[in-house]
Amino acid sequence: MIRDRVFKRIVVSVVLCLVLGAQTFLEPxxxxxxxxxxxxxTDEINLLIEEIAVEKEIPSILLKVIAFKExxxxxxxxxxxxxxxTNTAHPAIGIMQVASYKDEDAATIEKLKTDIEFNIRTxxxxxxxxxxxxxxxxxxxxxxxxxxxxxxxAYNIWSDKNNPNVLAANTPSGQQIPLSYQEKVLNxxxxxxxxxxxxxxxxxxxxxxxxxxxxxxIPAKTATFTTPEPVHYGDLGEQTNEQQPGQPKPDQPQPPKxxxxxEFKRVAGADRIDTxxxxxxxxxxxxxxxxxxxRADNFPDALAGVPLAAKLEAPVLLTSSDRLDSRVAEALSTxxxxxxxxxxxxxxxxxxxxxxxxxxxxxxxxxxxxxxxTRYDTAASIALATARASSYISSASKGGQPGVEAVAIxxxxNFPDALxxxxxxxxxxxxxxxTDPKALPAETLNALKELQPKQLYLIGGEGAISxxxxxxxxxxxxxxxSQITRLHGASRxxxxxxxxxxxxxxTEGLSFATGEDFPDALAGxxxxxxxxxxxxxxxxxxxxxxxxxKAAINQHPCNSDARSYIFGGTGAISSEREQExxxxxxxxx
Numbered sequence: 001m002i003r004d005r006v007f008k009r010i011v012v013s014v015v016l017c018l019v020l021g022a023q024t025f026l027e028p029x030x031x032x033x034x035x036x037x038x039x040x041x042t043d044e045i046n047l048l049i050e051e052i053a054v055e056k057e058i059p060s061i062l063l064k065v066i067a068f069k070e071x072x073x074x075x076x077x078x079x080x081x082x083x084x085x086t087n088t089a090h091p092a093i094g095i096m097q098v099a100s101y102k103d104e105d106a107a108t109i110e111k112l113k114t115d116i117e118f119n120i121r122t123x124x125x126x127x128x129x130x131x132x133x134x135x136x137x138x139x140x141x142x143x144x145x146x147x148x149x150x151x152x153x154a155y156n157i158w159s160d161k162n163n164p165n166v167l168a169a170n171t172p173s174g175q176q177i178p179l180s181y182q183e184k185v186l187n188x189x190x191x192x193x194x195x196x197x198x199x200x201x202x203x204x205x206x207x208x209x210x211x212x213x214x215x216x217x218i219p220a221k222t223a224t225f226t227t228p229e230p231v232h233y234g235d236l237g238e239q240t241n242e243q244q245p246g247q248p249k250p251d252q253p254q255p256p257k258x259x260x261x262x263e264f265k266r267v268a269g270a271d272r273i274d275t276x277x278x279x280x281x282x283x284x285x286x287x288x289x290x291x292x293x294x295r296a297d298n299f300p301d302a303l304a305g306v307p308l309a310a311k312l313e314a315p316v317l318l319t320s321s322d323r324l325d326s327r328v329a330e331a332l333s334t335x336x337x338x339x340x341x342x343x344x345x346x347x348x349x350x351x352x353x354x355x356x357x358x359x360x361x362x363x364x365x366x367x368x369x370x371x372x373x374t375r376y377d378t379a380a381s382i383a384l385a386t387a388r389a390s391s392y393i394s395s396a397s398k399g400g401q402p403g404v405e406a407v408a409i410x411x412x413x414n415f416p417d418a419l420x421x422x423x424x425x426x427x428x429x430x431x432x433x434x435t436d437p438k439a440l441p442a443e444t445l446n447a448l449k450e451l452q453p454k455q456l457y458l459i460g461g462e463g464a465i466s467x468x469x470x471x472x473x474x475x476x477x478x479x480x481x482s483q484i485t486r487l488h489g490a491s492r493x494x495x496x497x498x499x500x501x502x503x504x505x506x507t508e509g510l511s512f513a514t515g516e517d518f519p520d521a522l523a524g525x526x527x528x529x530x531x532x533x534x535x536x537x538x539x540x541x542x543x544x545x546x547x548x549x550k551a552a553i554n555q556h557p558c559n560s561d562a563r564s565y566i567f568g569g570t571g572a573i574s575s576e577r578e579q580e581x582x583x584x585x586x587x588x589x
Contacts, residue, residue, distance in 0.1 A: 037080030040116065045073050045095075046199045048117060056124040057142055059234020061200045063124060065188045066155060068196045070097040070123075075116040082113035089285035096123025102263060130154035133505040135219050137208070138227030143236040145189070145205045146227050149182055150219065156181035158218060158508065158532055160429065165215050183207070203232050217405045217428045221505035264512075264578060267527075268569035272296050272519035273318050275568060277331045280315030282565075283527040284335055290314040291337040292526070293328075293349065295321045299415040299518040300375035301344030303422070303432060304382040306522070308341065308370075310426035310529040311389045318519055321348060324356040332360060341385075344378055345371035372443060375412045376434050380447035383407070383431035387451055403452030408432045409444070409473075410459040415518040416492035417460040420499045420537055422522065426529025427507055430457075440469050445476055454483065457502075460495055461488040489548060496537045497548035500556060509533035510556055511565040512581065514572040516540060524567035533564075538573055543580055554584055 040048075049067060053060035067073055074083050075095045085092030085099065092099040093112040096119050101108050111118045131142070134150035141147060153162045160166045162180040171177045179187065188196065190204045206228035213219065267282055269275035273296050280288070292309045294302035296318035309316050314337065319325045332340070340362050342349045348371070357367055370385055372378040387404055408425050410418035412434030425432050431451060433444050456473060458465045465486075474484055487498040492515055511528045513521035515537030528535045536553060543550040564585075566573050 037076050039074055039076050042073060042195055042199070045116070049120060052117075052120050052124050054236075056121075056128060057236060058124055058127060059143060059145055059148070059236055061189060061203065061234060062145065062148055062152070062185070063120070063127070064196070064200055065185050065192075066123065066127070066152075067095050067120065068193070069185055069188060071095045072194075075119060087286075094119035096120055096126075098122050098126065100126055127151055127155055129508075130158070133221070133508070134158065135221055135223045135225055137225045141227075143234050144227055145203065145232045145234055146207075146229075149186075149208050149228075150225075152182040152185050153180065154508075158506075159427065160214075160217050163213060163216070163218065164210055165213055168210075169215070205232055206230055214405050215403075217430065218506065221503070264564050264566045264581070266566045266569070266578075267524070268567075268572075272517075273320075273325050274327060275520055276316060276318045276523035277327055279523045279527050279567060280317055280331060280335060283530050284315050288314055288335045288337050290339045290341060291332060291335055292316045292341045292343065293353075294318055294343040294522070295348045296325075296519060297321060298348070299522070300412055300434065301348045301371075301378050302518075302522055303410070303412075303415060303418040303434065304379040304386075305341075305343050306422040306426040306525045306529060307429050307431055308382055308386040308389070309526040311386050311429050312341070313530065314341070314526070316523040316526040318523065319349070319353065322350050322352060324353045329356065329360055332357075332362075339366050339368055342367060342369040343371075343382065345369070345373075348378075374441070374443065376436070376441035377443040379412070379432065379434040380443045383433050383447055384450060386429065386431045403454055404431060405453070406430045406455040406457060407448065407451055407453040408457045408459055409435055409465065411435060411437050411464040413437060413464075416515055416537060417464055417495055419515070419518060419521045419525070419535075420492070420496040421457065421459050421487075422525040423511075423528040423533065423535040424499065424503045424507065426525055427532050427534075428503075435465055435469055437464055438466050438468065440472050440476075445472075448473070448477055453477070456484045458484065458486040459488070459499065461486075464488070491546070493537065493539050493546045493549045497546070497552040500534060500536060500549075500552040503534070504552075504556055507532050507534045509564055510536055510553065510585070511567065512536050512538050512573060513567040514538060514540075517572070520568035520572055524565065527565070527567075535567070538577060540574070540577075542577075543584065550584065553581070 046064070049063050050060045053063045071083050071094065073095060077083055082094055085097055090099060090103060093109070095116055098112050098119060101112060112122065131148070131151040134154050137147040137149060138144065156162055162182060164180050164183065167180060168177045186205045186207060189200070190202055192200055192202060208225060208228055212225065267275065267278050269278045290312040292305050292314050294305060294316060305316060315335070317328050317331060319328045340357055342354065354367060370378065370381045372381050408421045408430055410421065410432065418432055418434070421432065433447055435441060435444050456479065458470060470484060470486070474481065487495065487502050489495040489498050496515065509531060511524060511533050513524050513535055521535055521537060525535050534556065539546060566578060
């Protein structure tokens with residue numbers, strides 16, 4: 001069957017070459033337009049997708065349906081322009097709507113726009129990357145269509161925007177629940193539209209039961225899932241589970257491997273306030289629905305703000321405690337949020353800050369202050385606001401099981417532990433609460449009782465969160481020992497390594513900030529969460545002094561096409577450290 005398809009592909013290619021050769025002789029200008037701005041026929045596209053599917057070891061039905069869902073098999077529109085996504089700042093491109101590219105890589109962008117074969121092959125590589133970092137289903141057989149559920153989910157975005165339980169919980173009663181991306185793809189497999197019916201055999205692919213998916217967030221990389229039945233097979237040949245996705249079979253010659261150097265974009269300003277502004281404008285080029293505002297000179301009130309920022313799709317801006325920085329006022333005008341969330345009481349952000357916001361057009365009803373009498377109380381207010389903006393309360397009101405999937409707890413005495421989990425907590429929309437090292441604050445306990453978490457992550461060793469606090473948490477919340485996980489190390493960077501390792505595979509990229517101060521990492525974590533990336537806190541010294549952190553960075557799945565950021569100038573992360581990261585993160589094709 002594969003040999004027949006390849007033979008057909010060769011025949012079609014020969015015919016095209018003869019036709020195009022004649023056009024070149026007679027009408028060279030017309031040929032140039034045809035080869036760069038006209039879609040091939042669906043027969044040729046079908047053969048091309050099948051050939052690439054065989055090469056990349058992906059059942060061809062999945063690649064065909066994704067291409068149909070993304071573009072209806074179009075590389076170019078009716079005007080001969082490449083099909084582009086709606087995000088004008090960083091649009092998805094072409095038949096597979098590829099968005100994993102670097103904005104400064106003009107050659108790759110041009111190839112994605114003009115070369116349909118390159119575009120399909122890139123999309124197939126992306127799908128294989130998603131297969132690698134999402135949870136494994138069943139025995140991991142790539143020919144079982146049911147085993148691709150999470151990879152299909154992640155091809156669009158690996159967040160709870162594609163969690164069917166979240167979509168159901170957020171849908172008002174009486175309205176039709178929207179389908180997740182993977183459900184739309186699977187529905188097309190069963191009910192192909194238009195010409196797609198000519199190229200695939202309709203198949204009802206069994207879906208993962210909703211009751212085994214988390215109520216909020218995304219499944220953990222380490223979670224175990226059984227292949228749903230009945231099982232359906234694709235058109236791949238015999239598979240060996242040890243064989244790596246997209247690699248040649250053992251009896252085929254291995255292509256040469258070349259290192260791919262990781263590139264970084266450094267986002268830095270004149271000071272911490274300016275750096276936060278630049279991070280916001282980098283990630284929210286079309287404006288933001290909300291903005292989180294925190295004081296620039298102290299950390300406690302802002303530490304819990306990243307999950308809220310992620311839930312609201314909002315950047316974090318920093319300002320002076322006693323007044324609204326004029327640069328922040330200008331940035332707010334550019335971002336034009338509907339609401340501004342102020343973290344902390346008037347001792348953190350004064351009434352003058354609020355008054356200046358009013359003068360700029362953000363009246364009382366467009367300002368939301370989240371505060372408490374203590375840093376623990378403020379963190380609790382922010383955590384509860386995050387949960388109320390999520391689905392667990394609405395789920396409970398509809399008779400579902402209340403409670404968030406997880407909560408992270410860190411010491412309120414210092415910032416590194418909370419910052420090490422901030423971007424991951426943001427990506428997973430997992431509330432962050434603070435505690436006194438030796439005694440659990442009543443405000444924190446009360447918030448936990450309302451949140452009813454199914455899992456607790458304690459960030460830091462017993463010097464940061466004592467064994468007594470852990471025992472009280474377990475007793476007060478009626479949790480088993482397996483529901484409490486402590487992530488810690490001998491230093492702040494070893495704790496960072498433990499956190500990164502615990503959630504490896506649950507984000508798609510890495511960004512970096514100094515671990516010696518909080519502002520760059522705090523605002524950067526909001527941007528990283530938006531990109532489903534992890535912020536790694538870096539020491540001033542060489543990573544050789546922190547082998548656990550070096551190993552965690554090296555083992556993290558990092559798409560070389562994804563944007564990786566360094567937050568802060570060379571005073572925060574030196575050029576020497578940047579070169580060390582490049583050497584560490586060089587991948588092999």
